[in-house]
Amino acid sequence: ARELYPNLPFILVSGLMNTPELVKVANMSVTLVMEKPLDTAAFLAHVAKFAEQMTDEEKEAFDSEHSPDDAPAVDNDLGCPEEPRFFSAGCATSTRFMQAAWNISQNSTSLFILEPVGGDATLAVKDISSWRGNQDKPIQEFAFGDFTTADTSKLNELLTDEEHSDVLLICLSAINQVSEAQTHLAKILQSIESAKNALFVYVLQDPDSDMQFLQQADSLGCILPPLCKRPIDIAQYAHRFARLLADSTGKSRVAEFTQEAVYALLAFEWQGNYQQLQTVISAAVKASKDAPIGLEVLADELDESVVTDPEVRLTKFVEKAQAEQLKDELIASGDSVVALARRLGLGSTVENEDDLKRLPLLNPKLSNL
DSSP states (O other): OTTTOTTOSEEEEESSOOSSSOOOOTTOOEEEEEOSOOOHHHHHHHHGGGGSOOOHHHHHHHHHHTOGGGSOOOOOOOOOSSOOSSSOTTOHHHHHHHHHHHHHHHHOSEEEEEEOTTOOHHHHHHHHHIIIIITTOOOEEEEHHHHHTSOHHHHHHHHTOTTSOSEEEEEEOSTTHHHHHHHHHHHHHHHOGGGGGSEEEEEEEOTTOHHHHHHHHGGGEEEOOOGGGOHHHHHHHHHHHHHHHHHHHTOGGGGOBOHHHHHHHHHSOOTTHHHHHHHHHHHHHHHOOSSOBOHHHHHHHHTSOOOOOHHHHHHHHHHHHHHHHHHHHHHHHOOOHHHHHHHHTOOTTOOSHHHHHHOOOSSGGGGGO
8 A cells, every 4th residue: 555655644553454546344453553643733734724705806716717607528427326235335446347238238229248167247237237227127138159049039039029138148258259149139230129228248157368359249248257356345245145045044153254264265266156155155154054154164165275374364465466466467567477578687497377376475575564
C-alpha cells in the first residue's frame, strides 16, 4: 500500500491483504493505522475558507463560472441497475466484470464471455437476464453445434416464448467458434425479426486463450477472472453454500467457519473455481457435526497442505499475489517468459511459468508489512 500510495498518511491493515486493492473479508477486522504524522495545521488552513458563507458577489461569480452551458458532458454509463445477486458487490474485480458485461449487453445483441474452468459465468448471465426485465424466467441453454443447426422456425418459436427469458446462453467449446458464432448470429438477425430484441450470450471455458479471445470477440467480449482473484466472492459463496446445506440438514452451526478454516479457503488456489468450491463446502458440511467447519475438515477435502503457521501466512499471501501479477503482466505484454524476466530483472534462471510461480519475493520487505 505504501509503494502504491506514498502520500497517504493512513493505511488499512487487516488480517489478510490483497493486491492491488484493499478488500473487506468476512470475519476479518480492519484497523486504521497512522503511519506518519498528519500536518493538521495545513489541513485546517486548507478547509478554513469553508468556515464562512460566500458573499453575494462570490456566489454570483461562482454561478457564472459554472453555468449549465459550460457543464461537462454527463457520463451515460451508470453501471449496473442493481447489485448482483450472486457476485459480491464489495468485490471490485467482480463489479468491473459485471459492469463490462452489462454495458456490452445494452449496446449489442451478443455478448462473449471467457471464463475459467468451473467458472460461474452462468450466474452473471442470470443477473443480466433479470436486469433486462425477465425476473427469474428460465434461460435456455444450448451447445454451439445444436444452436447452429437448429431450424429457423424452431429458433423463432424459442425467441417468442414468453415463459422463457429473452436471453439465450450458448456454450462454446473452442476459441475458433467465437468468429463462427458472430457470422452465424448475423444470419439469424437477418432472417428472424424477434432475434433483434434478444441477447445471445456465448460462454467459452478456456484458461489459455485470453489474448486470442479478446482479438476475436473485440468489443463484444469480456473475461471473468478466476475465483482466486475474487476473495470476497470466495467468502460469500462459501457462506451461502454452508448456510443452505446446514439449513437442509438441521446443522445450524455448520454454517459457520473457524478462523483457521477461513484462512484455508482464501489461501487455496481453486483451480476448479466455483464448481470446486461448491463441491468442497458440500463435503465439509456433510463431514462436520453440529459445530463450525474447522481446518481439519477442509484440509481433508482440499487435498493440499495448507500453511497454518501465523508467522509465514503473510509471506505466502504476498508470494501468491506476486505470482498472479507476473502472470497478468506476461499475458498483457505478449512477451515470452524469458523476455519478461529480462525486462523486469528477474534473473537468468526464469525460463517458464512455473519458474515465475516459484520466485521468492522481489521485495522481501513486503512480508513484514
